[in-house]
Amino acid sequence: MTRRFYVTTPIYYVNGAPHIGHAYTSVAADIVARFHRLSGAEVFFLTGTDEHGQKVEQAAAAAGLDRQAFADGFAADFRAMADAMRISYDDFIRTTEDRHKRCAQAVWDKVAESGAIYLDAYEGWYALRDESFYGEDEITTRPDGTRVAPTGAPVEWVREPSYFFRLSAFQDRLLALYEQHPDFMGPNGRYREITSFVKQGLRDLSISRTSFSWGIPVPGDPDHVMYVWFDALTNYLSALGYPDRDAPLMRFWPANLHLVGKDIARFHTVYWPAFLMAAGIELPKTVFSNGWWTIEGEKMSKSLGNVVDPRTLVDEFGLDAVRFFLIREVPFGGDSDLNRRALITRTNVELANDLGNLAQRTLSLVARNCGGTLPERGVLTEDDTHLLAQVSLLPDLMTGQIGRMALTEALEEVWKVIRACNAYIDRQAPWALRKTDTVRMEVVLRVLADALRGIATMLQPFMPDSMDAMLTQLGVQPDERAFEALGTPLPGGRSLPAPQGVFPRYVAPEAE
């Protein structure tokens, strides 16, 4: 039976334009989706936009636009960003779609049927920026008198009739979930933080609002709209066709991986499983949260004017250099800083030199000395078999690493092999063999071509466009690019296209 894998990104708020933080989570999810597809799994990959709530309503008002028209504009921009970053999503869900509204209301009904919802009044702190309620004990007062949540978001006192979810009743079941399924969340630091939050005791959660109207009506009580997080979290089910349990895509539930930023880990590891437990719906397998990007050491914010559109970086550095940098720079799960020096260094050293030059040297020697055709596999020396063995270990090694979301380690594994290839080409010096032993030269070039094929095949999820180009130059046909195909050597004699550099060096405009 084909293995299935369902992976999601957060759905992004449409109160502003997409930036590098959004692109980051989407690229990471895309790598996982592509990796599983290439390993032979049937994959469903979901992204989309979160369009309701007070924050979006206020942003639309500030722009003087109709709420739906306002949401339409940014939703289109998020989709364009995903396309520009080659995010290979299978569906793009928008919470203002009817299919989503039906699903959110059906989940609400299920939770209500279980007795976990009651009507009361909410009185307490609310942070618009986080779309989140906070307890008195979490609020601090700044010297200027503004009160802020632990995230730094200003809070306001809210008082209104509200439906509540009996979150307090789920404390033990949540703790049991974390204990019995350590894979339920990652990385480890998050696990400790969330467990201790839940151990401190959970307050019931306000899940409807009455002071504004931009949301999904609560079934049976249209004066209330759903709290935007109740609405938003159900997107992962609406895209599959819930509440129609026989919908064909429902075979993908439970989700294998919700990838989120660490800012929203709590919503996904506390509220979401509790809603699902109440509704009697199976829980997702893993919620993994990525770390936070700063820009040249500063928090990214509109007021600082340092918000980076990933497309601007792509225009300057190329798509795959940006995708590579985002994942390579810091072990996935940790925080990192986007600075130009680091981006330039990684592009020039690791892409242009380590990998780009290796491919260019190998392929141009083949073009010049082997009639532009792939040499036959010949008699191998120990040095050759040693290198090829390292390459052949990559699929298994990386499968383990991607399974643990060790995306950066997986890249490092490939780079070890690339460095081994560079040492091999220097040691074997095929350019010198050209004059002394052409048979051996062909063997060496074939070993390098095979190693490069393995490397490029395994790097496809990270850098799809440039690895497509590299595999084409190596004579690898489109139906020979799955991981499994690596077990079958390419026939010698295939004619190869003229080699072209895949990774240009970055040259600063002023230095040109």
Ligand code: ME8
């Ligand atoms: O929270 N560094 O949407 P959102 C790393 N609609 N990742 C970042 C980042 C940064 N500086 N900034 C944003 C919401 N992100 C809700 C989600 S899901 C059911 C609802 C990424 O538009 C990160 O993944 O505020 C974060 O969790 C997400 O964008 C927040 O996007």
